[in-house]
Amino acid sequence: MIRLHHIPFSRSFRILWLLEEMGLEADLKHYSITDGSLRASEFKAISPVGRVPALEIDGKTIFESGAIVEYLAETRPDHGLGRLAGDAERVPYLEWLGFAETQASILASLNMQHLFMGDPTPAAPVVLKLEAARLGATLKAMDRTLGERDWLLESGFSAADTMMGFNLFSAPYYVAMDRFANLAAYRARIEARPAYQRAREKDGKQEFYKKDFYAVPEG
Structure with a gap:
């Protein structure tokens, strides 16, 4: 049995998508960021800091999306989604x-400050402006790379692309994407993949974002 501990529209989508690319069926155990289930001792026995994803597979429980992606790619090399030593x-x-985790850490900071911090400790506009600029810089670097190829690696689609599943669909809430034509085409290629479509159908409804765009407040 494969079980994925999952929150819709979070980093655990990376794993859901990769499993679909590999044709691996997983039992999804859904959590919410608001009901306290991530802080429960039962879940912290699976993921010590109470974060998704966590994946139960091959008699192991693995947490951290980057580690899970590497494990899946290296233990299932026939799918050709990893790039092994040599x-x-x-x-x-x-x-x-x-890079995907660096970008995701900026998104996590923006999520925290825009979505979860409020009175009496609202986020400072100068911090939000800086974080949005940092995110924009990472997107610009990706856009430049994807002007030369369809996927992140020259040889084609890989598990590295699945690491962007969360990032590219959260970034537009904080950065205007109309200046990144290559990223728009990349996102369209992602959305056209049958495995991505199946994963999105299974993902569930996102609970994070209440607005289409979160501008930096005046101040």
Whole structure:
């Protein structure tokens, strides 16, 4: 049995999508960010800091999306979604896995400040402006790369692309995307993938965003 501990529209979508690309069926155990279930001792026995994703597979329980992606790609190499040691693209593959987490950490900061901080401790506009600029810089770097190829690696689609499943669908809430034509085309290619479509159908309704765009407040 494979079980994915999951919150819709979160980093755990990366794993849901990768499992679909591999044709692996998982039992989804859904959580909410608002009902306290992530803080329960039962869940912290699975994921020590109370975060999704966590994946039960092969008699193991693995947390952290980057670690799960590497494990799945390396233990199931026949799918060709990883770049193993000795592969010419091993270094850029690992770089993109790390890049995705750098970008996700900025998104997490923006989520926290826009969505979960309010009176009496609202986020400072200058901090929000800086974080949005940092996110924009990472998107600009991606856009430049994707002007030269369809996927993050020259050889084609890989698990590194699935690491962007959460990022590219959260970034537009904080950064105007109309200046990133290559990223728009990349997102369209992602959305056209049958495995992505199946994963999105299983994902569930997102509970994070109440507005279409979160501008930096005046102040």
